[in-house]
Every structure is written in structure tokens, then in C-alpha cells.
Amino acid sequence: MKIGEQIRQVRKAQGLTLRQVAQKVGLTPGAISQIECDRSNPSIGTLKAIADALGITMGSLFDTVHPAGSLVVHPSQRKVLSPRRGITYHLLTPDLNGRIEFILSEYQVGATTGGAHYTHPGEECGLVLQGRLELQVGDETFVLKTGDSIRFDCSVPHHLTNVGKSILRCIWAVSPPSF
Numbered sequence: 001m002k003i004g005e006q007i008r009q010v011r012k013a014q015g016l017t018l019r020q021v022a023q024k025v026g027l028t029p030g031a032i033s034q035i036e037c038d039r040s041n042p043s044i045g046t047l048k049a050i051a052d053a054l055g056i057t058m059g060s061l062f063d064t065v066h067p068a069g070s071l072v073v074h075p076s077q078r079k080v081l082s083p084r085r086g087i088t089y090h091l092l093t094p095d096l097n098g099r100i101e102f103i104l105s106e107y108q109v110g111a112t113t114g115g116a117h118y119t120h121p122g123e124e125c126g127l128v129l130q131g132r133l134e135l136q137v138g139d140e141t142f143v144l145k146t147g148d149s150i151r152f153d154c155s156v157p158h159h160l161t162n163v164g165k166s167i168l169r170c171i172w173a174v175s176p177p178s179f
Contacts, residue, residue: 043114117157131168
């Protein structure tokens with residue numbers, strides 16, 4: 001199921017109108033409708049705001065194929081989310097019930113988490129496996145290349161972009177889980 005369909009299902013199950021969700025998120029009802037119809041490509045920040053407005057995590061929008069109770073996640077069992085064109089997240093932990101989430105992210109050339117910076121509680125550590133990452137954290141901008149790592153406070157507004165000439169692959173650890 002696509003992200004927009006999942007958002008619509010949750011919204012309707014909660015008895016919320018497009019207008020009510022739009023007011024909570026700060027968008028128009030038409031913009032929410034476009035997202036629900038998968039005609040619009042929301043930024044990570046917008047997707048997080050919608051999830052917050054619905055009282056769910058972004059991780060709940062993952063397609064779930066992982067057997068309950070298992071500690072091991074095989075590649076074919078990873079929960080996958082593509083919140084924007086050119087970005088794919090693979091959840092490497094079995095679920096988001098522990099104290100940390102572990103994610104493999106892939107960004108196509110030029111892909112970005114969106115125009116707006118976003119925040120969430122906790123701390124984040126990242127390792128660039130391949131490519132070049134531009135990460136803005138507050139007023140600072142960092143350019144990381146293959147092998148570089150970073151740690152930062154997620155409550156500081158942040159934003160990332162693949163500024164390389166090939167795919168960007170990163171591993172992220174976030175505590176507490178907020179996806």
C-alpha cells in the first residue's frame with residue numbers, strides 16, 4: 001500500500017476530515033488530498049507533521065513483512081519507506097519498539113529531505129557508506145563523504161541533500177526511535 005493510501009486509511013479510521021488534518025499540519029485540505037492520492041511528493045518534515053497530527057509514527061507507514069518476535073531482520077524482510085521521489089529508507093531493526101532505530105537510507109543524485117528543516121526528539125548518528133552528503137544542522141552545514149560519520153541533537157532543525165554525482169547510502173541510528 002502506498003503512503004497516501006495509508007494516511008487516508010488512518011485519517012478515516014480516526015473520523016478526521018481533510019480540513020482537520022490540514023489545520024493540524026498547516027497545509028490546505030487540497031494539499032492533504034494530493035498527498036493521500038499520491039499525486040504530491042511530501043517532504044520528510046511534512047510527512048512527519050502528518051504522522052504527528054494523526055498520532056502515529058512515520059514508521060507505521062512502512063510495509064510490514066517482518067515476523068513478530070524475531071530479533072534478526074533479513075534483507076527481504078526489511079520495512080521499506082519511500083517518502084519522497086529519490087529517497088528510500090530500509091528499517092534495519094525488527095520494529096520501533098526498542099530504544100534505538102537503525103536505518104539504511106538511499107538518496108538518488110540531488111535528492112533532498114525537502115525545503116524545510118525538520119526536528120524530532122533524540123540524538124542521531126550517521127555513517128556515509130557511499131556518496132556525498134550535505135547536512136544542515138541549525139546554522140551549520142557539513143559535507144560528509146564516504147567513511148565520514150556525524151552525531152547531532154535531532155531537536156535542532158536539520159535537512160539533508162545528496163550533493164554527489166552518484167547514489168548516497170547512509171546508515172543512521174536514532175535514539176529514541178522517532179521514525
